[in-house]
Amino acid sequence: MADAPATAVSERADATLFSAFTLSATFWLLFATAVGLLLSFKFPYPDLATSPFLSFGRLRAIHTNGTFYGWASIALTGCVLYVAAKTSGTAIKGKAFAWLGLICYNIAAICGTVTLDLGINYGDQEYREWVWWVKLIFVAALALTGTSLVRTVAERVEREIYISNWYLIGGFVFTIIMSIIAFIPYYQYGMGQVAVQGYFMHNAVGMWFTFLALGITYYALPKLLNRPIYSYALGVLGFWTNMIFYPLIGAHHFEFTPLPWWFQTLAIVFSVGMLVPVWAGSGNFFLTWRGHWETVRRSYALPFLVVGVIYYFLGSTQGTFEALRSVQIILHFTNFVIGHSHLTMYGFITFIAWGGIYALLPQITKKAPSLIATGLHFWLAFIGVTIYVISLSIGGVLQGLDWAAGNPFIVSVEAADPYWVARAVGGTMMFLAHCIFAYNVYLMTVGRRPAGATRALSGSQGASV
Amino acid sequence: MSGRGMNNVWAIVLSTALVYTVLSALMAVIPGITMSHMAPTPGLKPYTRQERLGRQVYVSEGCAYCHSQVVRPIREDAVYGRPSVGGDFVFQTPELLGDHRNGPDLTDIGERQPSTVWQLIHLWDPRALVNESIMPRYTWLFTVKARAAPGDVVVPVPPGFGPSTGVVVATKRALHLVDYLESLKQVPLTKSAVMK
Structure with a gap:
């Protein structure tokens, strides 16, 4: 992998695109966490801001969807396009798609926020509260930015596709598929909808954010440490096991409910199985670091990656036990x-x-x-x-x-x-x-x-x- | 080390899409379809129009973020009623099982707290009835009038919790919501229903 010389013009255009993604993601971070902060004060002070538009029931979904689909999705997508370009030795391709995708992300987040605040939602089901047409705009954003990503990797100078790009492309493919499955309402009623909700709320986290974050780490960490990743094979193992185990574990959000007992048990078994990709991934990162911990003190970015990887390990392992x-x-x-x-x-x-x-x-x-x-x-x-x-x-x-x-x-x-x-x-x-x-x-x-x-x-x- | 066979970008797109679609079909689409066609628990009635409208208020105001509606077959949940069975949820779309209990489970609240007046006062100001409650006030489900008109449902708010002048009148949305809450009663399970 080498940073092939890109022309100054396309470099500037890449910089503008990456900046635009980061700026709008930052806006959503500020907005959605300001909402979160208000919500946290409503627990000790339940009479704080008594208004339908500032009520707990409506703002809670605005906080979660704003952080998910506004902040994290946009921020990670910006990094994703840059990583794809760098690992492909080229500039970001299909920039028009990426720009249009950024616009769609923002339109979806704005419309989602407004409709939720008016009390219009798909149901009180975590991470799929947005009504279908808002979610459709979000899927369009995924398809557009995903097109830019795939084109960038397809038109690469490098012969091989770096492991990061497996994770990044996979994340987009999974999320488009899961969104379509979760948002077609015509086959899910009652407990059937519960089964789909368990699947969606877990996959939206683990097949989207986890894959993007891991893909970015597989690039940024070796880059900052100036040494190769410890094991390519562990990265590949993590990729396939995460991809196969994760879709099976959603029902662990509905244990002891009338979902079939074997369905819940299957989810628990593969939740334990998730230790394989989690420990393979975090172990791979720790072993890449081994003997170079002093670098953490000399870097802006590495302390954040250290905490991210440690909390990936702790949080996901905790999830298995939960x-x-x-x-x-x-x-x-x-x-x-x-x-x-x-x-x-x-x-x-x-x-x-x-x-x-x-x-x-x-x-x-x-x-x-x-x-x-x-x-x-x-x-x-x-x-x-x-x-x-x-x-x-x-x-x-x-x-x-x-x-x-x-x-x-x-x-x-x-x-x-x-x-x-x-x-x-x-x-x-x-x-x-x-x-x-x-x-x-x-x-x-x-x-x-x-x-x-x-x-x-x-x-x-x-x-x- | 190279990812042999995975150096074609379309190989990555298609293989991930194929594997994920198969797994999603097994874990979401097929269970989603089959569990959508359960037989209702014997004796379970569909919602009336008022109850359905009230359920929409419940969904719209996000009540399910703090109140679950599912009773698990464990000792901890016995206080909320009998264990839920699949047939209880046949008319419940969107589903409102929830995953948090910042407030108590409401599966059987119509049985536990059947009083309309209690529910209305509680929605106006939960702390008028439960001092330590952290539930928000839903004052926008009520209007404050100088005096009640004929047909108005006046909420008998305890002294100190109402407006300084005038009376608190329940809106249609509040009344529908309370209709829905009062409808939340588990139907008793017969032996034959359990065996199914």
Whole structure:
């Protein structure tokens, strides 16, 4: 893999495209996490902002869909196109498709937000609340940006397709298929819809964000460390096992429900099987690092990737144990699950997205972020999410134990209350981190500051095969 | 190390699409179709028009993010009713099983709390009835009027929880929602229903 000389013009056009994706993703991060912050304060202060348009029931879906389809999808897609171009030794191809895709992503997120706030939704089913025509715009965005991705890889200079691109292309293919399956309403009613919901809510996370984040890490990590990935074979193993096991495990969101018992058991068995791709992937990254941990201190981006990989390992392993029936009896329906979703979607996916942006964006825009701001961003987000996850984990266990003890429901509310306050504190730190990140994005894109002596940016050809 | 055979971009697109479509058919489409055609639990009635409208309010306001509607066959859930069976959900689209209990399960709430007045006061201000409750107020399901007109359903809000002047009148949406909540009653299982 080599960075083939692209013309200055196409390089500038790539930089503009990547910047546009990152800027609009950052807008959605700020918006959706401001909403999340308001929601977190509604637990200790339930009378806060009593209005239909600011109510918990409507804003919760706006927060989750905004972070999923606004922030994470757009941010990762921007990185994806850049990674595909770099690993193919070419410029981003089909830029018109990519631009149109970015517009569709944003139209979908805007329409989704407005309709949800008006109380118009597909049902209170996580991550598929958007009504079908909004979701259709989102699928169009996937198809358009996916076309740009596939064309870039197809028109590559390199003979081989780097492992990153398997993950990236796979992520787009899976997500288009799962969206079509989940959003055709004409065959799913009652428990049938529950079966599809279990499939969709889990696949939307694990076949989309996980694949994109891993694909980006397989490029950014060797690049920053300036050494090849530890094992190509582990990457291939992770790819196929993740692809085959993940679609089978969605029913673990509905254990002990009237879904067939064997269906639930199958989901649990393959949830344990997920340890294979998770440990293969995270192990591969750790082994690539081995003996080079001092690099973390000298880089803008590596600390984010370290946290992302560690939380990928922890969060996904935790997910396996949460799938066990004995654990579900206590923890299902509690706030422990919200802690888990932030450990993974934030600790893993969002940190990888930040690592990817800090690692890659300055390389093409030639504008560096502020060192102090990056440090503040990292520590606020890292400490914030750790407080968030630990407090909800404790609060969730207490809820579960109260229910197991047969206490009146309100006892579990009072038990969790102090931990909801702690969560709001963690959430405030996370939101502050996002404001600082937005400042850095400004510096890396439209800002005038010339690229400084950014040691992290000097790595080259690290991902050579 | 090379990915032999996988150096054609179309090989990646087609192989991933093929494998994923097969797995998705097995885990989502086929279960989705077969489980959509369960026999209703004997005695289960379809929703009335009011109950259906009320269910739409429930969905629209996102009640399911805090209130589940499924009883598991474990000791922890016994307080919410008998264990749910597939036939209970035949008329429930969109499904509202939920995956969080920031509030209690509502599968059988019509049986546990059959009072219309309680439900209306609770929707106006949950803390008027349960001091420690964290449920939001749904004040937009009500209108505050200087005086009630004929036919208005006036909510007897406890002192200190109502407006300083005037009366709280339930809107149609509030009444439909309460109709729906009161309809949430499990039908008893007969032996033959369980054996199915």
